[in-house]
Amino acid sequence: MEEKQLVVGFVRGSHGVTGECRVESASGDYEHLLKLKEVTLRHFDETRICKVEATGGGSQTVYMKFAGIDSPEEIKRFNGWEILVPRKYAHPLKKDEWYIEDLKNCDLVYQGDKKVSAESAAPAVVGTITDVLEGGAGYLLEVSLSESCNLLAKEVKFTSEGKTRKVLVPFVNEHVGKVDIKNKTVQLMHLWILE
Secondary structure (H helix, E strand, C coil), rough: CCCEEECCCCCEEEEECEEEEEEEECCCCCHHHHHCCCEEEEEEEEEEEEEEHHHHHHHCCCEEEECCCCCHHHCCCCCCEEEEEHHCCCCCCCCCCHHHHHHHHCCCEEEECCCCHHHHHCCCEEEEEEEEEECCCEEEEEEEEEECCCCCCCHEEEECCEEECEEEEEECCCEEEEEEECCCCCEEEEHHHHC
């Protein structure tokens, strides 16, 4: 089985005349990018595996030179493409940090008030995280609401076309509780955020 790759950065334009490019880090950390020897460039379904010939830069800027890309015109084609690497080469996680790929497909679960009834105290799957988006004030979980969720009114769970509705949940402590990557669950603190 092929190892899952993680997005570690983005190509952000050419640098110089030899086909080097500027790289934006996905994590905000640049040091690990300087050690990469091979990457996968991806734009939607199109991919290209590239050997890294050289890296340079510092704490806030990294330049990369890929084998076989030797001019500013050639690298311009890859502007905006994602840079992916196997997990072991990605930025090491700190406490309360997760890779976006690990959050995708986690169940968003809500546990009602234990004081009301034992039935409402059992966790219920209210949706599935389909993506993590960058918003103005932080990250947002894109959640596809569960068809089996009986905690919401029918008109809230579906669009006017009858499709499962997607909602955005701010990925902050006020709205999101325990994240359990091993069991693929993320706790929702307040049900009203889905309305």
